[in-house]
Amino acid sequence: MNDEIKTVKSFDLTGLSCPMPIVKVSKAMKELNPGDIIDALTSDPGALTDFPAWAKTSGNDIVDTRPEGENTRFFIKKS
């Protein structure tokens, strides 16, 4: 995976706990076009398993997951 992923929007979801990260991201996805990628930074440890589960069910794609200190940044592509 190359370092440069072009995203159309960035979300800071640090400090938010379950279920807010996926609620916010799913709301955001509604305004995107297929193929658009967003990135979301979260501090919720549950997100590590929750984001992939959410993506699988909602039919979106997690193109990259990057740890940033204690947080994790997800790159999500709308399909």
Next chain:
Amino acid sequence: MDMEKRIEALENQMSQLQDTLVKIEKNADEQKLAMIVFSGDLDKALAAFIIATGAVAMGMEVVMFFTFWGTPLLRKKDGDTTGQKDMFGKMFGAMLPKGASKATLSKMNMGGAGTQMMKTLMKKKNVASLDEMIQLAAELEVKIYICEMSMDLMGFSRSEMIDYPDLGYAGVATFLSEAGTSRVQLFI
């Protein structure tokens, strides 16, 4: 002639298949969650709303049915509890919590101290309160039904229930009809 008969037989089979397909499609489970909220405990109600709002994020339609002790969770904070009520209604009205903000923990309540501690902790950890979760559910278009029998039994009037955008009053048939086409059904 033989050919014509075969085509006719095929056509019949095809239309039978189409009918079956329509039936299957009609009964197929939808991406829907049907949930009964029986408990009026703060912790269980929180879990119910976390699951409900999470399910909407997963792309599901969500229907919640509030019954028995779950019913008072949807009372207004300052709703009237006295007008037109009989003795039992007044008793229930006074003894049951007035709304979600008055709900207490199912464990470690310790006369209210435990619940207060949990609320403080939730604020500190940035976990949404039950009132905020109900607000969020409303924004996410979660449908809520209140059990008509519970309302009647406890003497609650519709005017003392919260203003929720998609609120209905129903009985068991409505729940079962919704649950019948839901992939996920929960009882909390």
